[in-house]
Amino acid sequence: MHSTTESRPKILIVDDNPQNRRLLEALLRAEGYITETAEDGMEAMKTVARHAPDLVLLDINMPGMDGYEVARSLKGASETAEIPIIMITADLDHGARLAALDVGVEDFLTKPFDRIELGLRVRNLLRLKAALQESRRRLSQLLIHRERAKEEERKSIALEVHDALGQNLLALRMDITRLHEWAKEHEPRIHGEAKTMLENVDASLHSVKSIINDLRPFQLELGLHAAVEWQLKAFERITPVKCQLEVRPGVSDNDLDDGQVLLLFRILQESLSNIARHANASRVDVEMVKENGTYVMCIRDNGVGFQRNAIKANSFGILGMVERVGALKGVFAIEPGESVGTVVTVSIPISESIQVASSRMLTP
Ligand SMILES: Nc1ncnc2c1ncn2[C@@H]1O[C@H](COP(=O)(O)OP(=O)(O)OP(=O)(O)O)[C@@H](O)[C@H]1O
Ligand SMILES: [Mg+2]
Structure with a gap:
């Protein structure tokens, strides 16, 4: 039994x-469920x-849009595909069951209804759906x-490389510079070698920087x-x-906080890597727009075009x-361009404190 209406x-x-x-x-x-009814497919x-x-109990034969059509359209749309459907069939109607399985329904219930069987089938499907939602939530987290861990790790490796490697190389460079200058008067051979060493250290410093x-x-x-x-x-x-x-007029760097800036930059990098x-x-066109309290970054390319079914099991970008x-309450979309290529659009709500601050800046 379920206690509160909401749950x-x-x-x-x-x-x-x-x-x-009614039955x-x-x-x-x-059994403690909330019910709603519809008397035909369109109403459903x-x-x-x-x-x-959370679940649909669906009769097959209805005037107008029948049960198969309802099931087909629910299973065909990403927003509703995961709502479990129990199809109501006549006891021995094997053909109807096959057709229902073919449109993707999860289970059957035969007429006349058996109260216990109905309860168990509904419970099991709801459990499956809850388990799927939970694993989706965990995957998202x-x-x-x-x-986040990647960003943290990058930050600490950058600091480590800067402090340990970079500082040591700088110290080494100062020593070699002194040696180079001293050797100019006293040891011409060492002077030449010190020059080569300096060039090597400079190349290493350049690599460290990049x-x-x-x-x-x-x-x-x-x-x-x-x-x-x-x-x-x-x-x-x-x-x-x-x-x-x-960058469209009115769009400013100050519209975003540090986390949002880093996220947009990483998305640009991942998108460019995908384009390459x-x-x-x-050609790639990047556009920054501000509309209705939202910051929008749009990345368009004129390549072969994105196809949804191209996302493989090991694609994580x-x-x-x-x-x-999503974690920043924004929206990410990738879709084929109108006539050519791919468009990536990221919309992030500009935080209210930033909106207030920038409107103050505009009205002295
Ligand atoms: N600009 C684009 N043009 C055409 N196809 C694209 C574009 N961007 C992405 N795709 C398609 O979308 C798929 C998924 O991209 P995603 O970035 O998720 O994974 P990936 O690049 O394959 O691997 P990774 O996990 O290393 O990023 C790509 O394999 C590619 O087929
Ligand atoms: Mg990628």
């Missing part, structure tokens, strides 16, 4: 026969669109945790737009792709971005 699962009963509806309602309410679809039930920068881009200190500009130039140097950034690996594009943007 009680809601079951939608779809049947054109009023007696069946199923009574049986399910006795409208009810689901208003508020998704795991992805967010993984991304490693630190890959781990924790110092350009972000100058703001998101400068960092994006720099990243696009770097991308142009290593690929044949031409890049363009457009999968798109075969010749897009999944990670979806979860991280």
Whole structure:
């Protein structure tokens, strides 16, 4: 039995026969479920669109949209595909069962209804659905945790490389500079070798700088737009792709906090890496827009175009971005462009404190 209204699962009963509806309602309410009824397929679809039930009991033969059609459309839409469906069939109707299985329903119930069987089938399916939701929630937390841990690790490796390796190299450089200067007067051979050593140390210092920068881009200190500009130039140097950034009027670096800036920058980096690996594009356009309290970054390429079924089991880039943007109450979308290529859109709500601060700046 379920105690509070809010936590009680809601079951939608779809049947054109009023007696069946009443009977199923009574049986399910006795088990503690909340019930809703629909007398045909169209009404069922409208009810689901208003508020998704936890489970649907669905009759096959109904005037207008029949049970198969309802099941097919619920299973065909990503928002409703996971609502379990129990199809009501006649006892020996093997053909109807096969057809129902084919459209993706999870279980059957035969007429006349057996109260205990109904209760058990509903309970089992609701348990399965809850388990699926729980594992989805954990996966989402795991992805967010993984991304955070990655950022933390990058930060600490960057500090370590800077402090241990970078500082030692600088000290070594100072020593070799002194040796180089001393040897100029006293040991011409050592003078020449010290010069080569200095060049090597400078090359190592340069590598250290670029490693630190890959781990924790110092350009972000100058703001998101400068960092994006720099990243696009770097991308142009290593690929044949031409890049363009457009920051729409009124959009400012101050619209975002540090976490949001870092997230947008990482999404740009992952998207550019995807473009280099999968798109075969010749052009990338990045646009920053502000609309209705939301900061929007749009990355368009003119490549082969994104196909949803191309996401493989071992592809985690897009999944990670979806979860991280969701954790900041934003929305991430990747879709094929209108005529060509792929469009990645990230919308992040600008926090209220930042909105207030920037409106004060505008009205002195
Ligand atoms: N700009 C793009 N153009 C065309 N296809 C794309 C584009 N971006 C992504 N894709 C497709 O989406 C798939 C999933 O991308 P995702 O970033 O999630 O994983 P991945 O790049 O394959 O691997 P990784 O986990 O290393 O990022 C890619 O394998 C590719 O088929
Ligand atoms: Mg990727």
